[in-house]
Amino acid sequence: MHFLALAARGTLDAVAAECRALSLKILRVDGDGVHLDLSWRELAKALVHLRVAQRLLLELGSGPGDDGETLYLSARRIDWGEWLDARSTFAVYATGDTVPPGKRENGRPFAGLTDLRFVGLRVKDAIADDLTRRLGRRPDVDRRDPQVTVVVRGHQGRWTFYLDASDPPLFQRGTRVSPGPAPLKETLAAACVDLSRWDPRQPLLDPMCGSGTLVLEAASKALGIAPGCTRTFAVERWPQHDKTMTRWCGEERADAVARARKALTAPTLRIRASDVDPWSVQATQRNVQEAGLGDVIQVEQADATRLGPQLQGTLLLTNPPYGERLGGSGVTELYQQLGQSWRGKGLESVHVLSAHEQFVESFGWTPLHGQRLTNGAIEVELLSFAPPA
Ligand SMILES: C[S@@+](CC[C@H](N)C(=O)[O-])C[C@H]1O[C@@H](n2cnc3c(N)ncnc32)[C@H](O)[C@@H]1O
Structure with a gap:
């Protein structure tokens, strides 16, 4: 499966180096981060051990979108039923480049996608419509504590759809009890x-x-x-994978805790x-x-x-x-x-x-x-x- 280890500005080399140190299979490195080919077992290892990457996203597919309709159709091409069930809650976040209005090659005008909140809403509609057709029930949106977080990233009029396997982001190690007034991530x-x-x-x-x-x-x-040895990850709550991933992330955490105890002696x-x-x-x-x-x-x-x-x-x-x-x-x-x-x-x-x-x-x-x-x-x-x- 194709994952993206997101790198903040200036940290790409460090993220690539930590992926190599963990022997993760790198597909390519580009401006956004490090693209990885991971099994579920390797995903658990990456989640528990990555220190510099911001998030680990599972890539589901991509498509064009220069207005709400074309974006909606691209999102509908994904089989969302593979990732969400009728009882799942989800939220959609959009980031990246917006699209200014213009004309297509056939001369027809398009409205552009200038508001990332609108991008999120159109993708949310596509997911809800897809699941209603497949499962006969509209899933619930929960922006506060979703079971599944969908991330949509735009680049030059193309939108890529991901699930955030890490959520909350990886900087949250779970050990900081006192943040101070100006903490670094x-x-x-x-x-x-x-x-x-x-x-x-x-x-x-x-x-x-x-x-x-x-x-x-x-x-x-x-x-x-390991930075993730005391926290859990979104993938452990995904409806189709919760039990397996909870076991594998749990094994990685237990192994990391045992090694930490030894190092601290x-x-x-x-x-x-x-x-x-x-x-x-x-x-x-x-x-x-x-x-x-x-x-x-x-x-x-x-x-x-x-x-x-x-x-x-x-x-x-x-x-x-x-x-x-x-x-x-x-x-x-x-x-x-x-x-x-x-x-x-x-x-x-x-x-x-x-x-x-x-x-x-x-x-x-x-x-x-x-x-x-x-x-x-x-x-x-x-x-x-x-x-x-
Ligand atoms: C930007 S904060 C550091 C944040 C820190 N990196 C973190 O992640 O929490 C700057 C710190 O410098 C401290 N500071 C300012 N003047 C100082 C001085 N003369 N000596 C020692 N500390 C000082 C402040 O009290 C503050 O905690």
Whole structure:
């Protein structure tokens, strides 16, 4: 079966690398993500182990759609009865390119599809009509807690229909109890850890840790703790597959938990997290405990502009306030102080995830590399620096 491991902007290489590391069969890699050929058993493995991919979607088919009618006909070509039964609840989400109005090759005008909510409604109608004809009953739409989530993605007037096997999205690991005011998505934090090229033998520090997402992802990856080992996935609720997939996902989870327990018996990592804000320190401590990483990650209250001397060989990975969510005043002054105070401390490298256009200028170090990413709706960049002499 054809699945798409969705990659957020800037994370495609990391998603492809994690698919290869799990020995998943890659069909192709394109702008959206990594296309995979997976059995149901392999799907369970991918769901439990993928760290950077956003979602895993099962591709059902695709077709043209330059107005409501042609889109509806394309959606009707799918055998929805294979995936939903008369008692299923479902929801439809549409994303991607809309279609402006225009003329077909035969000169006939078409209205275009300029509103993604309308796209979702037309596909919902096609699914409901198909199931009513096959099963004699219209299934219920439930946007809050659907059993089956249908995703429709548009690209240049073609629409591809998927079922979301992961729902809720894979960034929801199920272990964060205290989110903090500006948390990173776990999938983005995992991508940052990969991009920083942190070697688990070297010390790692996040001196502006917020709720601790970066250090939690780093520790889990280094210890091989599967990100999906404590949560369930939509495919386990699909009417046609619930029992088999619940068993297989359950086996993957149990195996992952056993391996995590073993890894936690003798952790050798040197990971520290700190924040100036006591509430953030508490949030990180709670999240670290919940993830079972209390013996692995040291958490303390500290000002990032006054770091202690014990930083020789440390990789510093952090996400300072952008000013957008945490209040704008004084962030450039903070960046300047960070740039001055982190010199001469013996740091091996510094990686800063920032959305602030004046970060580099204020920080005063020349980046070796920058990778553009997105944090929800915010465009961010992971900037990598070698400390100046
Ligand atoms: C964008 S948030 C980090 C969010 C974090 N990556 C997460 O996923 O939760 C920035 C953090 O920097 C902290 N901060 C701001 N100024 C600081 C300073 N001088 N020293 C240490 N932490 C500071 C804030 O308290 C806040 O928790």
